[in-house]
Amino acid sequence: MTSTVPAALTRTADGSALQAVLLDMDGTLVDTEGFWWDVEVAVFGELGHSLDDSWRHVVVGGPMTRSAGFLIESTGADITVAELSVLLNERFEARIAGQVPLMPGADRLLAELARHGVPTALVSASHRRVIDRVLLSLGADRFALTVAGDEVARTKPHPDPYLYAAQALGAHPSRCAVIEDTATGVAAAEAAGCPVVAVPSVGLIPPAPGRTVVRSLEDVDLPFLRSLITVMN
Template structure:
């Protein structure tokens, strides 16, 4: 059995967005006189739009509906991405290089509006034949739904696909779906030890992920 496709996460793998997300969401809740709970940032990494907006509305206490919270925050994030996209150095070249060897897909917890904006700004709209947001599956990460859906759209068994992830919930999602897991740990928001243990390969950056290393995963 060999790897026949690679599925990428977006945030923390292609773009260094976690600090942007934290800055935007912290600033947003502060406008309503609220602040993050001790575990808010860790919990929201990998959550779908509906999940994190519900958390901010119902647990953090922002006096808006989850749908309103989502619209407010996503609008601010899309504006940031248009003006100053936080691409990780070497990530675009790595996507192109890996995509020349394998069919590739994108499985992100970001909303569709942000996925499309990132790919347009980065010049990667044509790179991925399959893109999925966790908005488009029943459950977000750490559940396996988005990776199972990505493999299905690629027409492949999850066992012959590899996933490139950085966060605890993303690693757990890919592992639960049965993909070979490649971890690219984020320096500021490192994954939990149990999640990192699910990885068959750990690399310091996407730019250092070789097609030869992917070939050897299975």
């Protein structure tokens, strides 16, 4: 985990009820969910197995161990979870060796949050080596904190990553707006007690109490995020 924040941030620079914004990475800020699937299809093709497209919604957004385990069990491939995890991470890193495409509205939203002094954290199930590569495109200086899936005892769908991020930023989870693109990530944020903005990338995510579903990050700005905290508190 990396952090540049002081120990006790309790409010944003303008004193609003919104204390922090916590954002997922793949499929939320960067258009890479399809990259992961392409890599998985290619790797299993080399192992002599094909992947059913319906499995995408199972493996998207979750920890590497869960995705790898599911695909091994589903295909019967002769490879361990540890071996497959290393192979997938290596192939994905190669896939994003150049500039990573940002999701529509991501650059504008991050700039707006920075301009208004809103503490912002990147919270991902991806491993640190992958996050650091993607940060070359996103800009590491835009985040006070980054949390990787291999740096917490339990990653998404468990609440641990979001609870850690809120605590590290000195914020209460109920005053941290979370932006996610998958059901797995939404489950993690909601279990942590955070209001959630869902921007679905693969599969449908229905609206629910404490959860707002939007078409893209182009529909999200700081006044909108502030309104979520006002409603919830």
